[in-house]
Amino acid sequence: MFPSRIHEEFPAPGYRGAQEQALNDIQAAFAEGADIVLVQAPTGSGKSLLARAIAGCARTSVESEEEQSYDAFYTTPQVSQLDDVADDDLLEDLCIVRGKNNYNCILPGQTDTPVSRAKCVRESGFECDIKNRCPYFTDRATAADSRIAAMTLAYFMQTANSELFGKRDVVVIDEAHGLGKWAEMYGTISLSxxxxxxxxxxxxxxxxxxxxxxxxxxxxxxxxxxxxxxxxxxxxxxxxxxxxxxxxxxxxxxxxxxxxxxxxxxxxxxxxxxxxxxxxQISIKPLNPERYLKHTIWDRGNKFALLSATILNKDAFCRKMGLSPSDVAMVKVPHTFPVENRMLYDITQGKMTLDDRDETLPKIAQVIAQVMQKHRDTKGLIHCHSYDIQAQLADRLAELGVEERVRQHRKENRDAKLADWKASDGNDVFLSVKMEEALDLSGDLARWQVICKAPYLNTGDSAVATRLEDGRWNWYYRNALETVIQACGRIIRTPDDYGATYLADSSLLDVFENAEHDMPPWFEAQVERISKPNLPRVAPEQ
Structure with missing residues (x-):
C-alpha cells in the first residue's frame, strides 16, 4: 500500500468539510504501520469518497512483485449503499458485481429467469454458447480484473475461497459498524x-x-x-x-x-x-462469531479501512471483530454540519415496552398528529420499529383524521412503496420499519422524523439474553445508541440541509444516559440541546 498518494486518489475536484484533515489522519495512521484503520465519520462527511481515496492507495499489478497482493476491494453490507456508488459519477471506476439473483439470463425464452436458476445451473453438462455475453459473468470478470472491485459484504464473504477474488492489497468496508451482526448472521444456523x-x-x-x-x-x-x-x-x-x-x-x-x-x-x-x-423452527447462534471473520474478511487483504458513523468504542469493536486494539488505529472525523440544523426534540409520552405500550402508543399517535400539523407542508418519516407498531399507529392516526397523509409498507413491497413516497410531491408521511440505516432523504425528501421506540435488541433472543446474563449491558445500550445515531442521520445529508428529529419513547433518553461514555462529541452536542417543541393541538375526528 502507498498511503502517500491518498490525496491524489481523492476523486472529487475539491474537499468538503473535514475531508482533507480526515485524509491526512488516515494517511498518517497507515504510514505509522497500522494494518487496520477505523474511520468514525458522521453522516454526510463523504465516506464513499474517502473510501475511494483509500482504495486507490493499493499496490497495482505493475507495482507488485511476484506473490505480492495488489488492487483493492470495496464492500458494504448495504445494497442501497452499493446502488449509490453505482449512481455516483465520481466513483465510476469502482467495478460492481452482484449476486446471481440480480441478473437475468439472456438466452431466448429465459430472459425472466435469474442467472441463479438459468439453464447453465439447472441442466447437467449444459454449455452456454453466449456465456461471454452473460451480464453476471461479464460483471464478475470485469470486477475480477479491475483495480477496485465493489460488491456487497454478503457476496464478498461468499467468495472467500474464490480464485477470481483472491487476496488483495487493500480492503475497504463501508458502513462497517454492522460487521459483527453479519458475522453472527453468517455463523447462525437457521432451521425452518x-x-x-x-x-x-x-x-x-x-x-x-x-x-x-x-x-x-x-x-x-x-x-x-x-x-x-x-x-x-x-x-x-x-x-x-x-x-x-x-x-x-x-x-x-x-x-x-x-x-x-x-x-x-x-x-x-x-x-x-x-x-x-x-x-x-430453530436457530443456533454463535456468541463469539468473530472466528468466521478470519477467512471471510481478514485473510482477504493486507491493509483494511473500516468506515462508519457509529463505530463508537474502539476496544469493544475490536473485541467483537477478534482484533487486538493495539494493532488497530482509529481516526475520528468531526461533524461540520451546524448543530442547529440537526436538532432533537423531546416529545416523549412514556415507555414503549410491551408492558407499557397499550398506554403509551395512543399518546404517541396523538403527538405525531400534532407534529404533522406543525409540519403541514413538508414530508416526514416515522420510525415505527415493528410492523405491529406501524399497524397500530396507522389505525390511531386514522381516528385522528390524518390518514390521507399517511403511507406505509409491508415486507414484500418495502422498496416499491419507499420509492413511490420519495418520488411524490406534497406532504405525505411514511410509516417505516427498519429504515434507520442506508436511507438518503436529503432536502425536501423529508424535513422531519419521529423515532417511536428505543431500538433495543430483543431480549427474548437467546444470544442477547445470554450476553445480558453475563452483565454486558454496555454492549446492549451501545447497540441501541448506534441505531439511534444512524436514524438521526437519515434526513440531514449535506452542510446546508436541515431537519428535526422527534423522540417519542422516554426510553430513548435512557439510552443517551446509559451510553453517554460512547457518544461521539458531535452527537453529544445534539443531545445537550434537546428541548421540548411547541406543538399545535389536534382534536380527534368526530
Missing amino acids: PTTVPFWEQVDVPDIKGLEHAVQFCEHLYSISERRLDELSTKEVLNSKETAEREQIYRLRGDISWLTADFRSEDGDTEWVVNQPDDHG
Missing part, C-alpha cells in the same frame, strides 16, 4: 421451512439443548444427502428443484460448520439454541 426444503417431512423435536440440536442437524444432513442423490440422477432440473438444491447446499454448509466445531476438541465457539415454539 424456508431453509430446510423437506421440513414438512421431518419430525421436528422439542430441542432440549445444544447436543440435542447438533444431533437433529446431523439427522437433517443425512436426509439432505439422500435428497441430493435423487436430484443428481436428473439430467435437467426445473426451477423449483434448482432452488431446492441451492437450499440444501447452504444447509449442509451451515451444519458442517456447527458439527465440526461441536465435535472438535479445539472447538471454542459458545453456541446458544433458540426455539420459541415447541417443535417449531
